Amino acid sequence: xxxxxxxxxxxxxxxxSLRLSCAASGFTFSTHEMNWVxxxxxxxxxxxxxxxxxxxxxxxxxxxxxxxxxxxxxAKNSLYLQMNSVRIEDTALYYCARIEQQLTDSWGQGTLVTxxx
Amino acid sequence: DIQMTQSPSTxxxxxGDRVTITCRASQSISIWLAWYQQKPGxxxxxxxxxxxxxxxxxxxxxxxxxxxxxxxxxxxSLQPDDFATxxxxxxxxxWTFGQGTKVEFK
Numbered sequence: 001x002x003x004x005x006x007x008x009x010x011x012x013x014x015x016x017s018l019r020l021s022c023a024a025s026g027f028t029f030s031t032h033e034m035n036w037v038x039x040x041x042x043x044x045x046x047x048x049x050x051x052x053x054x055x056x057x058x059x060x061x062x063x064x065x066x067x068x069x070x071x072x073x074x075a076k077n078s079l080y081l082q083m084n085s086v087r088i089e090d091t092a093l094y095y096c097a098r099i100e101q102q103l104t105d106s107w108g109q110g111t112l113v114t115x116x117x
Numbered sequence: 118d119i120q121m122t123q124s125p126s127t128x129x130x131x132x133g134d135r136v137t138i139t140c141r142a143s144q145s146i147s148i149w150l151a152w153y154q155q156k157p158g159x160x161x162x163x164x165x166x167x168x169x170x171x172x173x174x175x176x177x178x179x180x181x182x183x184x185x186x187x188x189x190x191x192x193x194s195l196q197p198d199d200f201a202t203x204x205x206x207x208x209x210x211x212w213t214f215g216q217g218t219k220v221e222f223k
Contacts, residue, residue, distance in 0.1 A: 035212065045161070045204055045214040059211065095160060102208045103151055105172075107160035 002026040002106040004096050009111030012086055020111055022079040022096030030054070030074035033099040036081050037107075038092035048094070049081065064090075083113070091115045119143055119207050123215030129223040136192040138218045140205035145185045149209035152181055152190045155202045155217075164203075165190065195220070 008020040020036070036048040049070040050059040058070050069082040079096050091114050097104040120143035130136050140150065148168040153161035163172050165181040168188055178193045192199055200222060205215040 037212070044216045045206070047212040050211075102149065103163070103166050104206070104208070104212065105163050105166075109160050
């Protein structure tokens with residue numbers, strides 16, 4: 001069974017940093033592309049970032065480009081999102097999601113990031 | 118960027134009702150459209166992919182149709198477990214989501 005467990009969320013001040021993690025199990029992690037997707041309170045789901053299976057290729061939404069960095073450690077079956085220079089509008093529940101043939105077919109339960117002074 | 122627009126935003130229905138939700142893309146996405154069900158405090162759950170393919174294990178009362186820019190999700194006979202929020206998602210060019218449709222008790 002595919003399992004994705006996010007962690008690392010919490011309260012952070014505007015301009016601060018936070019690192020999210022996602023522990024994967026139940027599938028061959030290194031062969032799957034991965035996404036981070038977020039959902040702000042009362043807002044639609046928003047794709048944040050993508051990484052290829054080997055980590056060589058990454059993409060970012062314009063809203064986070066230059067501030068967030070996606071990475072992975074295939075030896076540890078883990079996905080990361082380094083969030084720098086956070087803004088109030090980055091407040092959201094952050095999900096990691098497995099990609100299968102371009103489709104986000106499995107999601108974790110999410111980790112909550114709150115940006116507030 | 119491809120924009121996705123769902124309608125309605127909220128739908129009031131009763132058990133046994135036939136329910137239809139519409140999703141429109143701002144440009145053609147062929148059949149690269151998925152539907153998700155989300156319950157409060159839970160992650161989205163994939164129901165339908167490639168516009169009309171039912172994910173294994175999803176009840177057959179769920180169906181999807183459409184191509185290009187117009188898509189629909191239909192629940193043929195609403196069950197108590199189906200009261201939830203439904204999201205469409207295009208995956209033709211990156212990933213973007215509709216604003217969600219909440220199906221609530223009438």
